């Protein structure tokens with residue numbers, strides 16, 4: 001079977017039962033994509049297929065041959081991070097970091113959905129060409145990505161900061177205390 | 179808690195005649211108690227780039243040559259025996275290397291129990307897969323090793339197991355009449371009695387006497403438990419997700435009858451712990467299987483496996499009775515109740531702890547008892563006891579305030595004690611009234627309407643509530659740190675500590691940099707490996723204080739070594755350790771800052787590339803001399819839908835007194851994380867236990883509801899930042915205080931919104947209709 005992952009073509013002979021998530025983690029050692037539940041409930045395994053976010057644990061690898069897949073490793077590297085990855089660091093959008101790759105991939109897919117006008121449960125205008133990502137829209141649309149450490153505030157702030165048009169510098173940190 | 183008892187004993191050995199209050203109160207405060215060069219700066223996490231790039235490697239992600247995969251089968255009855263066990267089909271399935279059951283598992287010693295055995299990390303002392311007996315529904319009864327995960331799981335499903343079930347103790351209500359007090363509660367007395375509290379409450383001008391119930395909870399760290407294990411001869415390496423690398427090492431050594439030095443435990447990143455990442459059956463089973471197949475084995479629990487084969491917070495029924503005099507002070511305070519435990523663990527769920535320290539009263543009756551149930555060992559979960567104890571106590575205080583027509587913040591001010599009300603010890607650092615004052619101001623509490631059901635916005639009833647947060651200060655004994663100071667002016671500080679999201683690599687580098695007088699960029703903190711100097715467990719919000727004390731001890735040794743090395747040609751010549759301080763990348767004479775020499779210069783002159791100093795932390799004597807706790811005030815605003823009963827939390831202010839904060843960025847996240855887990859505790863979380871079969875009915879993240887983004891408002895956290903003069907660096911750990919008081923603040927706000935008192939968590943829609 002042939003897969004296109006982060007722009008690279010890879011071939012693997014696989015058990016037909018292998019999920020896309022296990023292909024990535026166990027067979028290709030792309031362990032940035034996380035397994036939190038293996039049943040579509042936590043979003044830790046979120047990857048982008050042709051730009052759309054999916055739960056890799058609910059996808060059989062065999063169905064995703066020849067389709068461009070982007071994982072966290074393809075979004076940015078430690079030395080050349082995606083703006084959203086940088087914003088997550090700046091706004092402390094994680095603690096343990098286990099849900100983080102899924103949150104980031106999900107946020108990338110989510111922004112594209114909103115840009116296409118895909119409505120959510122809290123969207124007032126269902127006919128718009130694009131959706132204004134308010135605080136409620138962001139929280140609703142990110143609710144498929146669980147975070148048990150409770151980094152929710154930082155995650156939403158990071159997404160807002162990454163969406164903000166220029167300046168590309170880090171946004172000021174909210175004065176937290178004292 | 180044997181660890182705490184050990185600490186107490188260690189202190190008593192040091193000063194055999196000592197009376198409380200007579201010993202370390204004489205110890206001068208840490209000289210760095212006010213240092214703010216590096217401490218207190220909002221440094222971003224140093225491991226942030228790794229984590230956001232997906233390059234932080236967790237236990238189930240370590241690649242090893244020849245790795246094979248394991249899967250478990252769990253018992254379907256709560257008590258009984260395996261009667262029929264047919265593994266033939268599984269053994270014949272493709273890819274299978276081993277089917278392990280009690281019949282062929284190696285003979286192993288029972289794991290030493292956490293909090294009971296000084297070596298122990300095991301959450302249960304039951305032997306692992308050693309006989310046909312079943313002790314809980316979900317106990318692992320078979321393990322399959324195969325070439326792939328899919329093959330292992332499929333083969334595990336082919337094993338045929340029939341049980342002879344026996345009657346099991348599963349109903350909490352049925353067991354309650356037989357509740358008995360445990361021997362002690364983590365080293366504290368089970369019962370505290372001062373005066374006749376029953377009579378005082380009965381005769382008081384104002385009375386509240388209520389029963390509160392809290393359900394089972396599960397930690398639900400997003401990373402499920404996993405180990406990747408490999409043997410080399412008689413030496414075992416475990417890549418683990420653990421909060422206690424050294425105790426895991428000693429536990430596994432005891433189980434396999436090998437020396438501790440033959441076990442190495444690595445755990446550089448843990449995807450959330452919250453108390454659950456100790457030694458459970460899967461550690462033992464994976465290591466036994468790896469030995470049998472002579473290959474490295476990975477055993478990653480499924481989410482269902484995490485719910486069924488590792489425990490959570492147990493359920494409680496609590497009584498709080500308060501009797502107040504007309505002036506708003508308490509004549510009597512009663513907090514009693516029952517928890518469910520097992521015969522094979524030591525985790526009492528100390529819900530009665532907050533009432534021992536929070537409020538002044540003329541008389542007290544504080545006691546808790548327990549019933550033994552046939553279930554997976556319950557365990558420590560974020561603020562065990564305090565999280566749910568404050569739900570009962572702080573709900574009752576709110577009820578009393580209402581009965582008396584007093585503002586609940588004002589009532590708490592009147593109840594403020596001068597000394598610890600039950601131990602009589604002086605508080606090391608309390609400032610709860612100040613936390614209330616600042617929190618109330620930030621929240622706008624003075625604009626609250628005290629009349630229930632008085633504010634409305636369409637279908638939404640709006641309410642505001644408040645409650646006290648409290649959690650003890652702990653510092654664990656036995657920690658050791660090593661400092662490797664290099665001639666290039668960089669220091670590596672090593673201690674086998676843990677990172678589960680607290681920001682360990684970042685914050686501990688900050689405090690070590692402050693201690694060493696180095697820029698933080700030139701300090702690396704290494705942790706998470708049992709080959710490093712002995713770490714203490716990450717629990718009880720103790721880790722930062724434990725590390726700070728060990729690093730301070732190692733730095734004192736380092737200073738002695740540096741002065742000796744500096745010799746007579748140094749500007750420091752002739753100075754004693756007490757006369758110098760670490761500053762600007764070297765040492766300086768305290769009284770004359772011009773007499774300085776850099777570390778680099780001292781080491782170069784001596785022709786050394788590196789200087790290594792190692793020391794153990796002194797025993798935590800401070801906790802014997804003072805009542806040491808963190809405190810806080812939790813303010814909640816929420817809306818309850820009058821039609822559907824749905825509760826939405828809209829605003830939160832948490833105002834804390836937790837000693838000094840090392841890093842405001844990571845600290846804010848820890849406080850918020852605790853509060854958010856508290857929102858789950860208040861509104862949605864409940865592990866459903868089938869009292870007919872002992873099976874957990876919602877073992878999934880789809881059915882056990884943790885807060886999601888839309889449940890979480892912006893959470894405002896502030897802190898007093900007053901150093902505790904009796905703790906290292908003036909700090910308190912902050913991992914747990916955030917969750918305390920949250921359940922009550924929400925319940926009190928729900929009452930303010932609706933007029934309904936909910937005394938049983940979680941506050942689901944049905945209870946408000």
Ligand code: FES
Pocket residue numbers: 034035036037038039040041042043044045046055056057058
């Ligand atoms: S692992 Fe895929 S949604 Fe949880």
Ligand code: FES
Pocket residue numbers: 093094095096097098099100146147148149150151400449450679
């Ligand atoms: S950062 Fe730990 S689960 Fe989100």
